[in-house]
Amino acid sequence: MKIAFLGDSLTYAGRWGDFFPNHEVYNYGVPGEKSNEILMRLPAVLDQKNDLLFLMMGVNDLGEGIEPSAIIENFSRLILKVKNETGSKLVIQSLLPVNFEMFPSSVFDSAKIRDINSLLKSLCEEEKVTFVNLYPSFSTYSNELMKEYTYDGLHLNDAGYRVWKNCLQSENLI
Template sequence: MVLKSPLLLGVSLSLNLLFITVFSVLIIRRGGIPYLVSKLPFHQQIEQTVKIPRRRNTYQSTYHHIRKQMFEQLPNSETEIIFIGDSLTDQGEWAELLGNTNIRNRGISGDTTDGVLNRLDEITASQPQKLFLMIGANDLWNEQKSATEIAQTYRLILEKIQQQTPETQVFIQSLLPMNTIQYPIKVNNSDIIAVNRHLQNLASEFSYTYIDLHQHFTNNQKQLDPLYTVDGVHLNGKGYLNWAKIVNPYVNE
């Protein structure tokens, strides 16, 4: 029996270690052990036979808690114009975009209709002059709610606003389209359109103003125009300039 030379043995061990390292890095990047388990035949069979319940209250996060708590500590004024919504609102520099120092940004990334309803008391406490509302995208994306379910919670939001701050001018902004052709997005634009129909009806019912942003961001493929987005959902600078141009007459009239 011939023994391998120390050099060959060292090379062999090095190659094995390199293979194990590369393999481990790839698995970790894809999700680690849960990813491996998900690829096993028995796991895939279980996924097909067991209905996984939809997630609820996905808005509950450390970031949401911090933002909500901060908003509650900030002083109120009688001249506030409030923008409330999810990440699309959160990421907008509204006071600068619209040249109005009365604007308050009350957007929280990841928020949903349930999240807005949960923190609405802070919004209505100042009896704001105007309130611009856009919410519902994360209900579709993170919680797989139907358009009807979203509209039901939206109605509760509007009822509470009407009861707590009846003199406030309320502007219901449509949901924006998403670009599901160029980006791996799991939301159907037809569902967004269905939500917007409900929002338009609710605006009419409550005598609030409906602002159709959707049509101003859609390209000829019925998708969010790549000119305005960084990832198929969120907006770039041009997107926010376009949004500001549309709502400016309502803000500064």
């Protein structure tokens, strides 16, 4: 099976080929990208005719102050393009929490992250696209990224990526 991972630095740093050695795996993560930039790159990814496409995007949008409604609109546009232009199965992955003690920020907001995830889940149900809610596996009771899964409060360490891989496997997606 030909599998693509599309997203920002969180996707980019994943060792997806090592995690899923029995598949042909491509990593289309680009550090710092926002959802509109990922949309612009989408045609080149779709040209690769992947069987399965995993997508995570939106946290950099929040970092730039982009409103959740605009982020969801970009997800919607991406879903339509994938549905209309390929036979690829699309899997939308939730945004992950941020650890504000390690990554102090006035622009990231755990309530907005949870709101986007809720809107994403509804959009995926409406569009009949698979949604994987990774958030609970990474979140503390105070809605922060668990320290043992991050090295800076935003990005994941090896333990965090193993949790992500296990989430995808437990959903029987790979």
